[in-house]
Amino acid sequence: MTTTRDAPALTATDLVVEFPAGRGQKVHAVSGVSLEVAAGETLGILGESGCGKSTVGRSLIQLPPPDAGTVRLGDVTLTGLAPRELRRARARMQIIMQDPVSALNPRRRVKDLVWEGRSIWGPGDDTRDKDARVDAALRDVGLDPATVRDRRPHELSGGQCQRVCIARALMLDPEVLICDEPVSSLDVSVQAQILNLLETTTRRRALSMVFIAHDVSVVKNISDRVMVMYLGKVCEVLPSDGMQHEAVHPYTRLLLASLPEAQLGSAAPAGPPAAEERAAELPSPLNPPSGCRFRTRCPLATERCAAEEPAPREIRPGHRIACHHAEPRRNHP
Amino acid sequence: MTPKREAATTAPAPTDGTRGTAAPPLLDATDVRTAFHTPRGAVRAVDGVSLTLSEGETLGIVGESGSGKSVLGRTLMGLITDGPGTTVSGTVRIGGKDVHALTPAGRRALWGTEVAMVFQDPMTSLNPVKKTGTHLSESLRLHLGLGRADARDRAVDLLRQVGIPEPARRAGQYPHELSGGMRQRVVIAMALACGPRLLIADEPTTALDVTVQKQILDLLRSLAEELRMATILISHDLATVAGRTDRVAVMYAGRLVEYADTAAVFDRPRHPYSSALIASIPRLDLPPHTLLPAIEGRPPNLLHPPAGCRFAPRCDTATDRCTTESPGLTAYAGERDAGGLVACHHPLGAAEEAAV
Amino acid sequence: MSDLAPRTRTAFPPPLLIGAALAVVGLVLLVFGATTPQLVTPAKAAVALLGLGLLLAGASRLGKVWAGPGFDVVFWFGAAWLLLLGLAILCAPWLPLAEDRDVASTVAEPVFATPTFTGGHPLGTNAFGLDLLARSLYGARSSLLISLSAVALGTVVGGAIGMVAGYFQKSVDRVVGIATNSLLAVPPLILLIALATVLQPHLRNVAFSLALLTIPGMVRLARATTMAYANREFVVAARAMGAGRTRILLRELLPNVLLPVLSLAVVMISVLVVAEASLSFLGLGIQPPEPTWGNMIAEGEGRVFEEHPHIVLVPGAFLFLTVFAFNVVGEKARGRWDSRSVKL
Structure with a gap:
């Protein structure tokens, strides 16, 4: 792990995001999430749809800003910054989104898309070497500048569009890259290409990355640490290395047990029972369960879980869980 | 008008001796070809695919987007038929009835009672x-x-x-x-x-959450066993198909490249594409930051597919022969009776087989 | 696949010949029907319509031989009409046209002359001996000038308001919503009459009142399109790169909103041509002797139409053809835009 504890690149404390849902109700999308990403580290955020992982990603770049909580990028506190300074600070953090085709303006050409950030922040300063720098950026992400430079997004494949998005983000030399499901709309073979590209890029540039996805093995592959979310809360934070053996939160175990056998490889998870797979409806984020939000699906749930919300506790260095009952595993292979 | 047939691509109907049953198979598709006519030319989405499926058997059809797997599913079902803008040739028999020779009313009678379909987006x-x-x-x-x-x-x-x-x-x-x-x-x-006696499920879990995916796939399996129903599971995700089907057909650019028992394909894929596809799935037992062996390049344009083997431009083991001569489906080397078929001039592991 | 094979072109007689023959026969019938004084009106109309139909069928065949099966004869017919009319309007002062408004100089001219190619009045004259062709062309000048400037004004103002409302939403959107809804709640004719009583009926004021009618539609379209694109991920990406509001509105959203708004504008031109004619017909628009299609049609009031139908039919035909042409061209433009957005 490359964590250097003294200078986190990105810190978020007690983020809360709520959306109005009509009739006076509120969607509790994110309820008190804290995270920290060290310089050069990749934090994976894992969870199913509706768990608030994408909302966390968006509130990190203040689009929209969280309803409560603070976000610090290096030494700048983003929350509460004046709009002009916020725009400048935000450019130090870039986002890669799930649908690469929709993330590119359909009416612009690739060269202008890649140059977009530069044209916002450095008008006139180095437009003369625009072509050379755009070509270099495209080559960096594995695209052939001569063939794609003058195309429009709909003339490219999904994988190529995602490469253009990455090139565009890197053009601004960001410190932190936020990837929101960057490979889930891509084919398996293309997914591997993009994961490899992100891996080598972050390593070469010592970029910090927040990698949001629903696929356990994808997240494990690219992250140093993994944060598991369920219904707007953090369940478990643990190092990704060996997570298939070390994870103890019942929800994490359920996610691991849901993986198809081929993705488990030789790592068939053993240990605490996975949550019982009931065909029950998921609880609504409009009215989340009291206490522990996972208790309605949890095999370990007791009365205490309904009454008292489990506080995050550290069960070993770098491994925190929010569960009353789960215990660290003693003897694993 | 019959499309021009190249002898090499016309795969023989896989007749597997091992599971040879006297009764005709439930599904028997021979040399199915589906082409869509666009202003820029014919797109051969499915180009000479033969499949059989017996009562109660499960088959996985795996391929990336644009491989023709969904078009194949719909052609087997009779949802895509010969007509203006579309050419379908070859025969598809379900329960002995030739789906594409039936009248529209006859096909409607078949749907629901003989064959039914589950689509991606519920x-x-x-x-x-x-x-x-x-x-x-x-x-x-x-x-x-x-x-x-x-x-x-x-x-x-x-x-x-x-x-x-x-x-x-x-x-x-x-x-x-x-x-x-x-x-x-x-x-x-x-x-x-x-x-129905045959259920075709086209990406039934792609739009669903991970934990729900497993529930739905488990449900499909238990229903198939309980009702003695044959199932075709179409998916872009090899991992989904792996533990849940008897046989698997891997499609690339409209053709079958490998068609064999699922376990055999996953243990020892013979086609370089199947092998590369399996290797590119991130697995839990790999340590973090492992670079995955990705397949470089992209699938061919089906308006102008390359001559010879369609995977050749992206294949590590391709030779001159691969770019000129199209490989037909042939039995696994050394295991003629196992029922495994691969369409490759240089299948993986063939050299070792020959040495033994 | 046989039905997709290229059609054999050895049929006899060749389609080129059939097309040309149909077109010529149609044109002759059309001119004959429109200009023969000996026929009664229904017969004239029937002959002219038959001629028009044959002309279109012939042109369609010719066009298909020329440009392939995708040839849309109605579109090209509309486009040709607009082009012809535009040219005629621009060159009107230099064309050998008879007098269009000075009653004093037409004392010697025949009144209510029926259309004929012989004599100096191809489309006839009105009660004062003024030439209907000249009046129709000068009328088109004011009609089109008014509707084009009204649409331009409405598109710019309505589009801008709609984009701002769609992008900022919240209170801005609520205020704009109330304003457009109240504008829509007033019946347009009553609004125009009310404006006409207050404002002098000259070109600029009529254009201004008509522009008011186009604004609510434009606001709604621009607002809805902006909202659809404002949630697209490329806008989020631009904001993440630090783009400000102005940049997002102008560089990211405007190019995407422009096409649907422009195609609505083309259709709107035809609506305003009709609206302007209605106003003039009611005597609330441009005043005679300055010709517009509306006040020309109004001249057919009373028994005049029964005795001299061409007084109404001539400006009516100009109005009909122009409105029809704008609609056809606008539809085609929108269809083209839609198919592009599907591909994206």
């Missing part, structure tokens, strides 16, 4: 203004001629069978009141309503 498969129970009871009354009350009771039974809690209450709800997983269960119940 929301668009359901009519938003109809109640869950109505979706089911309507087709029961139409196909089986049940009365109103009988159809309603049977609908509730079906909802219970697909694992929906409180089926009687759910039958009175509208699709938008159900979660994605519940909706897909309703769609499966609709497919099962008239007791």
Whole structure:
């Protein structure tokens, strides 16, 4: 792990995001999430749809800003910054989104898309070497500048569009890259290409990355640490290395047990029972369960879980869980 | 007009001696070709695919987007037929009936009772203004001629069978009141309503959450076993198909590149594409930051597919022969009786086989 | 696949010949029907319509031989009409046209002359001996000038308001919503009459009142399109790169909103041509002797139309053809835009 504890690149404390849902109700999308990403580290955020992982990603770049909580990028506190300074600070953090085709303006050409950030922040300063720098950026992400430079997004494949998005983000030399499901709309073979590209890029540039996805093995592959979310809360934070053996939160175990056998490889998870797979409806984020939000699906749930919300506790260095009952595993292979 | 046939691509119908049964197979597709005509030329989405499936067997069809797997599924079902803008050739027999020789009315009679289909997006498969129970009871009354009350009771039974809690209450709800997983269960119940012998599921879990995916796939398997129903599972995700099918057909650019027992393909893939596809899946037992062996390049344009083997431009082991001569499906080297077929001039592991 | 094979072109007689023959026969019938004084009106109309139909069928065949099966004869007919009319309007002062407004100089001219190619009045004259062709062309000048400037004004103002409302939403959107809804709640004719009583009926004021009618539709379209694109991920990406509001509105959203708004504008031109004619017909628009299609049609009031139908039919035909042409061209433009957005 490359964590250097003294200078986190990105810190978020007690983020809360709520959306109005009509009739006076509120969607509790994110309820008190804290995270920290060290310089050069990749934090994976894992969870199913509706768990608030994408909302966390968006509130990190203040689009929209969280309803409560603070976000610090290096030494700048983003929350509460004046709009002009916020725009400048935000450019130090870039986002890669799930649908690469929709993330590119359909009416612009690739060269202008890649140059977009530069044209916002450095008008006139180095437009003369625009072509050379755009070509270099495209080559960096594995695209052939001569063939794609003058195309429009709909003339490219999904994988190529995602490469253009990455090139565009890197053009601004960001410190932190936020990837929101960057490979889930891509084919398996293309997914591997993009994961490899992100891996080598972050390593070469010592970029910090927040990698949001629903696929356990994808997240494990690219992250140093993994944060598991369920219904707007953090369940478990643990190092990704060996997570298939070390994870103890019942929800994490359920996610691991849901993986198809081929993705488990030789790592068939053993240990605490996975949550019982009931065909029950998921609880609504409009009215989340009291206490522990996972208790309605949890095999370990007791009365205490309904009454008292489990506080995050550290069960070993770098491994925190929010569960009353789960215990660290003693003897694993 | 019959499309020009290259001898090499016309695969022989895989007749596997090991599971040879006297009865004709439930599904027998021979040299199926589907082409769409666009202003820029013909797109051969499916180009000479032969498959068989017996009673109760499960088959996985795996391929990336644009490989023709969904078009193949719809052609087998008879949803895509020969007509203006589309050419379908070859024969598809389901339960002995030639699907593409039937009249439209004859095909409709086949759907639901012999063969049924489950689509990717459960929301668009359901009519938003109809109640869950109505979706089911309507087709029961139409196909089986049940009365109103009988159809309603049977609908509730079906909802219970697909694992929906409180089926009687759910039958009175509208699709938008159900979660994605519940909706897909309703769609499966609709497919099962008239007791089909073959179920074609086209990416049935792609739109669903990970934990729900497993539930739906488990449900499909247990239903198939319980009802002795043959199943075709179409997916872009090899991992989904791995533990859940007897045989798997790997498609690339409209053709089958490997067609064998699922376990055999996963243990020792013979086609370089199958092998590369399996290797590119991130696995839990790999340490973090492992660079995955990705397949470089992109699938060919089906308007102008390359000559010879269509995977050759992306293949590490391609030779001059691969770019000129199209490989046909042939039995695995050294295991003629195992029923495994691969379309490659230089299948993986062939050298070792020869040495032994 | 046989039905997709290229059609054999050895049929006899060749389609080129049939097309040309149909077109010529049609044109002759059309001119004959429109200009023969000996026929009664229904017969004239029937002959002219038959001629028009044959002309279109012939042109369609010719076009298909020329440009392939995708040839849309109605579109090209509309486009040709607009082009012809535009040219005629621009060159009107230099064309050998008879007098169009000075009653004093037409004392010697025949009144209510029927259309004929012989004599100096191809489309006839009105009660004062003024030439209908000249009046129709000068009328088209004011009609089109008014509707084009009204649409331009409405598109710019309505589009801008709609984009701002769609992008900022919240209170801005609520205020704009109330304003457009109240504008829509007033019946347009009553609004125009009210404006006409207050404002002097000259070109600029009529254009201004008509522009008011186009604004609510434009606001709604621009607002809805902006909202659809404002949630697209490329806008989020631009904001993440630090783009400000102005940049997002102008560089990211405007190019995407422009096409649907422009295609609505083309259709709107035809609506305003009709609206302007209605106003003039009611005597609330441009005043005679300055010609517009509306006040020319109004001249057929009373028994005049029964005795001299061409007084109404001539400006009516100009109005009909122009409105029809704008609609056809606008539809085609929108269809083209839609198919592009599907591909994206």
